[in-house]
Amino acid sequence: MDFFIELVVSALLLMGGIFVLLGSIGLLKMPDFYMRLHTPTKATTLGMGAILVACMLLTSYRSGGVSAHELLITIFLFITAPVSAMMLAKTALHLKVKIKKGSRNRDLAETAKHREPPSHAE
């Protein structure tokens, strides 16, 4: 196998694995929900992207053609992940989950919950 492709694929795979793992570590480690929300939305999505690209490269190489359908999953994840995150944030606002002490603009959470403009806007 072409060493270069192997190298790239390996690197992508490792990167993907690491980001996926990081996303999940962050999910467990972060002190409040909103902070936990960040890591899977970003890290996991990126990790997935990396793995999918590796997948694409490797499959294309192995089959000798162009394998691009993994791209679909990637696009799909990039479209849906932020929406999921937003829905979750919305849910968290609604349920008034605990916000880490010392967070800034904690009052905005209440305003956001009611979908009102921030108080300083009036």
Place this chain on the structure above:
Amino acid sequence: MHILFPMPWQSIVLFTVWLLLNESIAPGHLVLAAFLAIGIPQLLRGTQDHPFRIQKPMLAVMYALKVLGDIVSANFEVAVQVLGPSKRLQPGFLAIPLDITGDFPITLLASTISLTPGTVSAEVSSDQKWLYVHALHLVDETASIREIKKRYEQPLKEIFGC
């Protein structure tokens, strides 16, 4: 034309996706793809409440690439934040005043913000004038807002002309 392609962008996407799915540009698939690209939008006529028009396609591509880059670079930042002690983080909420209008552009902006580092969109105010965002490490509130507006909202406003 409008009858055949009520939503041209949708048809293009469907056409492309079909070929991607089948990983083939064989004539048979092209025919099938064309058929589906016409047929499905016809079938779903009226189910798209948020029509949009892309005024500047090239800019859109640029925007996508920029966001992609931001995602990659930003993630390393997040990696550090995750691995490092979280006590040092200073999270907080932001309320970003919106200049763009329309469901689709706002959705796109919110999604971009969520994907890019440090911020997650949380809620849109019911009048669609404010976007609430949670930031993982909020140092300068106004600077962050300005950065977001400039980096993401502005291009979107141009792309969709809204």
Place this chain on the structure above:
Amino acid sequence: MELIYALCVGVLTTCGIFLTLRGRTFPVVMGLTMLSYAVNLFLFSSGRLVVNGAAILGTTEQYADPLPQALVLTAIVIGFAMTAYAVILAMRARADLGNDHVDGSEKALDMQMKEKLK
């Protein structure tokens, strides 16, 4: 691999049955769902476990037994129909009987528990 597979099937069966033995309709439905997972895995494995042998002609040398797979597919669909019916029936029971106990009344409460509650 077979051992841990069987272990999983056993555990799923155990948990599914435990839930179906509860006194409320919702856990019972959950238990039935869980049990159907166990059943599907069990039926599936009656063709023995094969790795990388999907029964698509031309993709591999050693094919996994396709027949149990077809059976499981049928079983999944039927299981879905059954579960769906059970779920709605649970709702209907709640509507008709006023509570979600499987016997339609809470008087069938465990005797010991009753004493305890006193």
Place this chain on the structure above:
Amino acid sequence: MMQHLPILPVLIPMLVAVLMLLPPFSTTLNRQRAISFVGVIATLAVSIQLILIADSGIINIYQLGNWQAPFGIVLIADRLSSLMILLTMVLAFGALLYGVAADDRTGMFFYPLFMFQLMGINGAFLTGDIFNLFVFFEVLLLASYALVVHGGGKQKTLASVHYVTLNLIGSALFLFALGIMYGVLGTLNIADMAVKVRTLSGADKLLAQVGGMMLLLVFGLKSAMFPLHFWLSRTYSSVSAPVAALFAIMTKVGIYSILRIFTVVFGDHAGELANLAGAWLWPIAILTIAIGAIGALASQTLRMLVSNLVIVSVGTMLCALAINTPESAAAALYYLIHSTLITGAMFLLADAIAEQRGKVLDRFARSRRMCQSLPLGIAFSLAAVSMIGLPPFSGFLGKVMILQTAVEPSEIAWAWSAILIASLMGVIAMSRGGSTMFWRVGGEPNFCEMLPTVKLVAVFFLLAMSPLLVIFGGQITEFTTQTATQIYQQAENPHMLLPSLNTKGG
């Protein structure tokens, strides 16, 4: 079309049911009634044709998709399945006739579900493939779930919760059993299973034994054998009348399956697994009779009483199956025919009686006099005498034949005492109940709502089968004897059911 005859009892009800989901039939009840009758009568005609063919000794094997057994699914129209189909359709005709009078308006989809139920039952009787049997079990079960709640009401809902849950566990068990059978035998065709079971030994034999016993429980649950009978009385006594009548065949699906599988696959010729069920069937049969008899005595309503007598009848048939000879199987089949039709009639009758007794319904309590106590009384005495197995109606004949087939002293001791004592309990319970309902009456009814004639016609249609079964007892027992003989021949030589044809006709 003649060679497609075996599949028509499945296809006709299905087609009728499906058409009723679509316009123009989905819109009016009258059209649904009409097409349902057309469907049932057509299927009845087919079943008569089937039994005529079967009576000439031909086993009609229908290879679906033109795939050769054991690879494809086959339908087997032999004497036994043809008999069961005919029985089902006669019962269905009566139930449908009764249903037309009122019950079709008390809930949705009565006719489609009724026809789907028939499809499931007929399919279960015809199929020669064990997994396909599972599928048709599910068809008939789901249709029955939906029919149980037909008409609505707390009792039905509650009965349904129990019925559905127990049967869901039963379905899971069925699949476990199928997994084991396939895992050991590598085949699903019943005849092929029979061929392969003979060669088993060692661990394979033990595993197949587990699978076989699980199958027994699955069929036992359907047939309401002790201790899996708990669903029966509450379900049967709360569902609407035509549904209950149709359900009379449901327990028989279990009995049929036990007869088929535990004769052909696990029968006398099953090598080390010969007579697998025998040791268990005896105590189960006796206890089933006992619990049914006890339940009959404890019953406070006619429908409850009939339900418990159904359990007794199940135990009686299981006794015959436990004896496990062609003669006992023949006797069981005769008894099965009788029991199905009379149970069906009795449930219809119970509903008619309940309708005329005001709010007392079918409870054994003092009430006003029935408006039509004469026809109902005649019907009741006929049904009651038949049901508890006294002459001159069909109940006694089946019972006598089952008693006759017990030959071993221990068989005689157990089976006879159980069956005869249960009969006595039946006599006590039925005479108490009947005399209370018909004779312990106070005052004339203040208003008189006559039953629709068609309801009485339905009741008497099914009831008339009982004397006919006695009058033509010779011919019918001749047929059941040949049926049983055929089943035992299949057990001896399963290759009868495995024709070697070309793999694909093209």
Place this chain on the structure above:
Amino acid sequence: MKLFAVLLLPLLGSLVPLFAARFNRTVCAWLTAIAPAIALGIVLSLSPQLLNGEVFAYAVDWVPAAGLELSVRLDGLAFLFLLLILGIGLLIILYARYYLSQKDSIGRFFAYLMLFMTAMVGIVASGNLLQMWFFWELTSISSFLLISFWSDRTEARKGARMALTVTGAGGLALLAGVILIGQVVGSYDLQKVLSSGDLIRESHQYPYILVLVLLGAFTKSAQFPFHFWLPNAMAAPTPVSAYLHSATMVKAGIFLMARFYPVLSGTDMWFMIVSITGLCTLLVGAYIALFKHDLKGLLAYSTISHLGLITLLLGMDTRMAAVAAIFHIINHATFKASLFMAAGIIDHESGSRDMRQLNGLWKYMPYTATLAIIAASSMAGVPLLNGFLSKEMFFTETLDQGTLGSLSWAIPVLATIGAAFSVAYSLRFMHDVFFNGEPVNLPKTPHEPPRYMKLPVEILVACCLAVGMLPGLVVLDLLNAASSATLQGNVPEYNLAIWHGFNIPLLMSALAMVGGLIIYYNRKKLFHFQGQFPEPDSKLVFEAWVQALVRAASAVHGWIENGSLQRYLAIFLLMTFAVSVVPLMQLQETAGLRSQLPLDYASGTAAVLLMLAAFATIIWHRQRLISLLMLSVVGLIVSVAFTRFSAPDLALTQLAVEVVTVILLMLALFFLPKRTPKESAPRRLVRDISISALVGGIVGTVNYALMTRPLESISDFFVANSKTGGGGTNVVNVILVDFRGFDTFGEITVLGIAALGIYKLIVRMRLYMPSGDEFGRHWSTDSHPMVLSTISQMLLPLALLVSVYIFLRGHNEPGGGFIAGLITAVAIIQQYIANGVEWMKERISLNYQALIGSGLLIAFVTGAGSFVFDRPFLTSWFDYFKWPWVGKFELASAMMFDLGVYLTVVGATMMILANLGKLTTSERVDTRELENL
């Protein structure tokens, strides 16, 4: 044919009154009488041969499999009984016409009566034991109807039930006895059985046969201790009592003993059981009869006593005793029937049957009194009457036997005492009713009955006199014929003279007469003595027993079937464990010889995750949402496992189904309590955990044992024929739509039915919607978040595209109609979630029911299409086509079938979910208080 006529005529006769009831009662009676009269004529026409000892037998097959024949067999014994049944039956018809009142339905009465007559004729004229039993039980049923004729009277209903229960029980015992005889002899043919006496007596079943047959006989003939039903059967109209309870039905038991006399008698067991039972019955009946103030009660107990006497005779070890028994059957029938009728007349004309009220009736009805006194004298055994003759024979035989060995002397002594009581109650009947002062408070002033009501009594009394005075002329031939039929051999020499000279039997008679007079003279003291004992009303006692039985049954039933689903499930599961554990215990090695797959860490970890999630599901089962989330994890990992083990189709299906299920569960959870209350005690938990673990252990063990053993399966065929025969490379899909398409056909039907059933459940569902969550928080006001709605709408066409993709490739690669259908359904559901029901209704209006219907119809038509080509249902067809420029492509009937699957799946899933969703579009009601947590 003549013979069958004897049997069929009464049967036809039972239909006559149903039609004749419209005429007046006399006509009805006459019409009814025609059939039995002809039958009697036929019997009499055969009398020369029958009296000569000839046997008429004719049989046709009825149910050969059961050994049941339609047979008639007439011999001397049958002849005797037929005369009694038909002759007295005719008299009863005449009598009943006057006895029954206007408001009684005479048609119904005669119909029952004739039915009963048919049954009796059937018993005595039967040449097949099963047929005999058939009619035996028919007598129980018809007598039930007759006794309960006045069904509005409690005692009639209870008496009838008691009679039915006791005689029915006896009948069942008889059935067992008959079948045993049939098994020993190998036939139910009476002639064969009668000639197999030794075979039966020597078989080891003999004791059982004897006891069972005698149980039948004793219950029917009201022998002690089964005698109690007879007095209570007196609630019947008197013609019934006269017919059934004196002349015929109770004699059926005697007939049975006589019939089986050649087969069953002759052993010590027979003698002991029969004679002691007879003796006890004789004494008990005679004693109690004296104390009955009710005329019919007295007669009933006297009947019991006389039946005991006959039984005793049959139980004695001399052949002559049997002859005496037969003789007494005749005599008892005549005098007792006439006495009953006389009692009926008295009751009818005076309105009372109580002997404390009835006094001095001689003045009012001297003619009837004369008849009654003659009959009662016969009963007492007064010379010149028939009762005397048979009683003398009885006494003779008591002296002649050695049944009880050295205690045999007791029999004559006790017989004499019994006879004395018999004289006493006969005296009471005569004296207390017709003399003994004036009537007390009678409801009516008594007078003679109508002319023809007396006629039957006159005829019977004439018989008593004729037999009593001219026995040799009147009855000798008949007695001989009946006796020889009973004994199946020569009748011993005997002399039917009125006068045998001074001998011991005569002395015994005299002693009995004197004793009877003394007893009756001292009756006041005896009544007083007897009055000290509480008189148990057997009706109440019996009813109490039945009640106790019912209560016990209810208790046992309630204990077993306590209405708890949890218990039923537990029993079911334990049963499963029980049947599986037996073979598994014999399994030496769990693991087989098949080489196992190596365990990789990823699979191992996934398995651990699966198990953890499963445990978490049950640990959190009381917090339902969390439990549901855990269940989703289980489903997810199961899907992943399917990909790991080479089942892509399964993975796809499992995933799709799982999501739909979770959505469904969430929809349901909205209406259900959000938490499960803690209601299982620790012991219950331990029980449940044990059951679950036992069954789970079995399943796991079996699974392991299976997987580690090699398998020879039919699957190679599918792999080999998938492409060539089915036209697809995805073998699983080809199996689904072709090899085993019929399964799929059933499967989609199941789905369709489920949807219909669910719709049925939903339509009538009345559920309150919670206005807030489990913590009482109000719901969010944003019903359809803009971002979700936007993205969902955008994804809809893509999802449809994917489902088309999955659909089209199914035949060759993972996918197919079912998965495609689920994807489409999920895409639509997503729109429901994101945009709401209203939005969907405006934009996509699909008739889901029609969708299911057309899906199933397409599958059906595809399958049935092969009929056109004369192939079996679902025979598939495929071919490759070339289209210029586009290229080669395949068309297959399987795709059409798959389309049917697709439509059904979409229709069914949407019908379930969308309708469930619509439930909530109605007004929200605040019902937080309903949520009891």
Place this chain on the structure above:
Amino acid sequence: MLMICLIAATAMVIIAMTLNLITMFVGPDQPDRILALDTMYINSIALILLFGLIMGTSLYFEAALLIAMLGFVSTAALCKYLLRGDIIE
């Protein structure tokens, strides 16, 4: 090297899934659990793709695609449930 990286990536993904399950256990709130489930869905896509790469087949691609689609639907439904109770209204 490729195989090692594949196995390493698989290991990391499976560890990530384990962590997700732990998150689901510890919560503390319902959104946390849903988020963890959502992440688990995505991680399982990675797992399936990696399995495919290791085995050298792309037969499981559709499964991965489907998880991506269905995971989203499931998460949206769960959030909707917590927000509104009624997911289809």
